[in-house]
Amino acid sequence: MSEPILLIENLTADYLVREGLIRAVDNVSLEVRQGELLGIIGESGSGKTTLLQAITRVGPLNFIVRSGRVLYRNVDLLKLPDVELRRLLGTRIGFVFQAAQNSLNPFYRVRDHFYETLSSHYPDLDKVEMENRAIQYLELMHLNPNVLNLYPHQLSGGMKQRVVIALVLSTQPELVLLDEPVSALDLITQRSIVANLKEINTKYGTTMVYVTHDVESLIGLAHRIAIYYGGKIVEVGSIEQVLKDPLHPYTKALIDSLITTDKSSEEVKSIPGNPPSLLVGHKPQGCVFHPRCPYVKDICKRVEPPMLKLGDRHVACHLYKG
Amino acid sequence: MSHATSTRDEVIESLNEVSVVFKTRRRSVEALGKTSLELRPRQIINIVGESGSGKTTLGRVVALLQKPTSGKVLYKGVDPWMEPPKRFMEIKKKIQYVYQDPYAALNPVKTVYETLASVVKMYEKGLSRNQVKERVIELLELANITPPEYFLNKYPHHLSGGMRQRLCIVRAIIPNPEVLVADEPISMVDVSMKASILNLLRSLRSQMGMNILYITHELSSVKYISDPQDKLLVMYKGHVVEEGLASEILAKPIHPYSKILLSIAPSLSRRGDDEKLRKILLLSTRSRIQGKGCVFADRCPFAIEKCFTEPPPIVQINHRRVLCHRASELVGEDVPVG
Numbered sequence: 001m002s003e004p005i006l007l008i009e010n011l012t013a014d015y016l017v018r019e020g021l022i023r024a025v026d027n028v029s030l031e032v033r034q035g036e037l038l039g040i041i042g043e044s045g046s047g048k049t050t051l052l053q054a055i056t057r058v059g060p061l062n063f064i065v066r067s068g069r070v071l072y073r074n075v076d077l078l079k080l081p082d083v084e085l086r087r088l089l090g091t092r093i094g095f096v097f098q099a100a101q102n103s104l105n106p107f108y109r110v111r112d113h114f115y116e117t118l119s120s121h122y123p124d125l126d127k128v129e130m131e132n133r134a135i136q137y138l139e140l141m142h143l144n145p146n147v148l149n150l151y152p153h154q155l156s157g158g159m160k161q162r163v164v165i166a167l168v169l170s171t172q173p174e175l176v177l178l179d180e181p182v183s184a185l186d187l188i189t190q191r192s193i194v195a196n197l198k199e200i201n202t203k204y205g206t207t208m209v210y211v212t213h214d215v216e217s218l219i220g221l222a223h224r225i226a227i228y229y230g231g232k233i234v235e236v237g238s239i240e241q242v243l244k245d246p247l248h249p250y251t252k253a254l255i256d257s258l259i260t261t262d263k264s265s266e267e268v269k270s271i272p273g274n275p276p277s278l279l280v281g282h283k284p285q286g287c288v289f290h291p292r293c294p295y296v297k298d299i300c301k302r303v304e305p306p307m308l309k310l311g312d313r314h315v316a317c318h319l320y321k322g
Numbered sequence: 323m324s325h326a327t328s329t330r331d332e333v334i335e336s337l338n339e340v341s342v343v344f345k346t347r348r349r350s351v352e353a354l355g356k357t358s359l360e361l362r363p364r365q366i367i368n369i370v371g372e373s374g375s376g377k378t379t380l381g382r383v384v385a386l387l388q389k390p391t392s393g394k395v396l397y398k399g400v401d402p403w404m405e406p407p408k409r410f411m412e413i414k415k416k417i418q419y420v421y422q423d424p425y426a427a428l429n430p431v432k433t434v435y436e437t438l439a440s441v442v443k444m445y446e447k448g449l450s451r452n453q454v455k456e457r458v459i460e461l462l463e464l465a466n467i468t469p470p471e472y473f474l475n476k477y478p479h480h481l482s483g484g485m486r487q488r489l490c491i492v493r494a495i496i497p498n499p500e501v502l503v504a505d506e507p508i509s510m511v512d513v514s515m516k517a518s519i520l521n522l523l524r525s526l527r528s529q530m531g532m533n534i535l536y537i538t539h540e541l542s543s544v545k546y547i548s549d550p551q552d553k554l555l556v557m558y559k560g561h562v563v564e565e566g567l568a569s570e571i572l573a574k575p576i577h578p579y580s581k582i583l584l585s586i587a588p589s590l591s592r593r594g595d596d597e598k599l600r601k602i603l604l605l606s607t608r609s610r611i612q613g614k615g616c617v618f619a620d621r622c623p624f625a626i627e628k629c630f631t632e633p634p635p636i637v638q639i640n641h642r643r644v645l646c647h648r649a650s651e652l653v654g655e656d657v658p659v660g
Binding site for chain 1: 372373482483484485512513514515516517518520521539540541542543545546572582583584586587588589590591592593
């Protein structure tokens with residue numbers, strides 16, 4: 001686990017809306033290492049979904065990637081012609097969208113979904129080969145092969161999500177981007193799907209970028225996590241280090257706000273204030289967290305903190321010196 | 323703000339062996355099987371279960387939004403479903419319901435002021451304009467949407483998910499209800515805002531003496547919201563599988579389903595990489611058609627032959643009621659991750 005498989009440098013992306021520009025990805029740099037499971041943690045409205053969209057240039061019409069580089073094995077995805085990007089996305093890089101279970105076609109059996117996906121990316125495969133591969137990946141997701149004959153409405157929410165993940169994996173990507181893949185499912189189902197993803201990551205070395213609002217769900221599963229706030233990454237480190245000894249005040253506040261069974265009621269604290277506006281011109285000056293930060297200093301209101309490297313950890317905060 | 327006048331021992335509402343069966347053309351589904359419950363003032367009753375467990379149906383029966391197929395609902399000794407429509411509506415107002423989705427529950431073209439003022443005018447007749455405004459500001463302060471004057475003319479899309487849900491909650495208390503059914507109030511709200519919603523519910527209980535039926539799938543939030551004397555019902559496929567004091571169940575669950583729920587509940591000291599627990603979770607994704615045995619048998623790591631063939635008895639252990647053949651053997655037993 002050393003080589004970066006994906007290197008994001010100074011990426012900035014906006015949405016064009018009536019009120020102006022919403023800068024949901026603001027000068028973000030991040031490396032994704034070969035074989036790791038990297039969690040990106042952010043609350044709703046922080047721009048974490050947009051980050052994945054900017055990496056793959058998959059987004060709505062009012063979405064603009066301003067600047068930066070996204071190097072996948074030294075190829076800049078932002079400069080790649082559409083046709084080549086699409087080929088790469090179907091085969092080398094997989095994308096599991098949020099609420100992806102709703103993306104299954106109600107008129108298609110699971111089998112047909114596999115035929116459609118595989119034949120468009122691997123035109124050389126015949127039907128038997130496609131079916132064999134489908135069975136292989138369904139079993140990897142702990143689904144019975146007879147699921148192939150079922151329509152989406154015959155599957156539970158958790159089974160649908162497993163089918164979608166199996167579909168994405170069947171194109172044999174080496175990098176999978178997952179956007180809140182288990183939200184809206186029961187806790188037991190969530191835990192078992194996440195454990196399943198970890199199993200695949202460990203066994204096959206598939207690199208995964210896992211975007212979620214719930215840091216607790218990645219305990220024991222993610223290698224590293226990046227904390228995303230107001231369109232920026234504020235802290236990166238191994239999940240054990242970050243949870244045990246958070247550096248950034250936002251990370252600390254986020255962990256304090258978690259409601260867990262090993263905390264007493266007095267130990268849980270909501271974060272005061274509101275998430276920042278991402279509208280250009282309305283975004284807080286200096287550090288984006290300063291209006292809610294208990295350690296705010298004068299410099300925080302004026303100067304944006306640079307990303308510091310402290311050993312194997314990164315933090316963007318004026319409390320620390322590089 | 324007027325206070326509920328009931329004393330602590332008085333039962334506000336009771337459910338006696340209530341069942342709800344939904345019929346479709348082909349089959350009928352028992353969403354709630356013979357469930358009994360007593361609601362008292364200043365009490366939080368926690369209902370925990372996954373989707374399909376019948377927890378929302380139970381909440382709807384309590385809020386008089388769902389008529390039971392069998393069994394009896396009593397509100398202060400009378401059966402609301404036997405009362406004339408006008409009286410039924412009066413009782414219904416005393417039991418308010420807060421929905422899961424604060425994004426769908428607010429009218430997007432009404433300001434915060436209009437949202438609350440329209441309900442205040444409906445229930446507190448004869449108030450002057452200033453008095454209505456004062457009351458709205460009082461409610462916003464209670465909801466910790468501050469400064470209230472700043473938010474009066476804001477629309478729901480200006481508010482965070484947490485604020486929206488707190489607005490929904492204070493809107494529900496305007497009719498001065500005795501029971502508040504909160505159905506998954508934190509499941510659609512950001513992590514950092516969840517505690518603020520639970521705090522509001524706790525203060526409604528302590529300040530207004532309200533009974534709160536708190537429906538959730540997050541066991542960790544039960545610990546947060548409950549006092550030592552509050553109850554917890556663990557539900558699975560329409561049945562209450564374990565019932566007792568929340569603090570006791572959280573400390574030592576007896577039913578295998580409660581044990582599994584607790585072992586995966588959010589905890590910073592949880593070990594997510596536990597190979598054996600992972601096996602149990604995978605086991606739990608199996609699905610088999612039920613016979614007349616225990617509803618949990620096909621997912622249960624403790625199941626024996628009898629569990630698949632005979633319906634389980636209700637076993638009383640101290641203050642606890644457990645629906646399980648092996649309840650007495652399983653006291654103090656851990657999930658068999660060995």
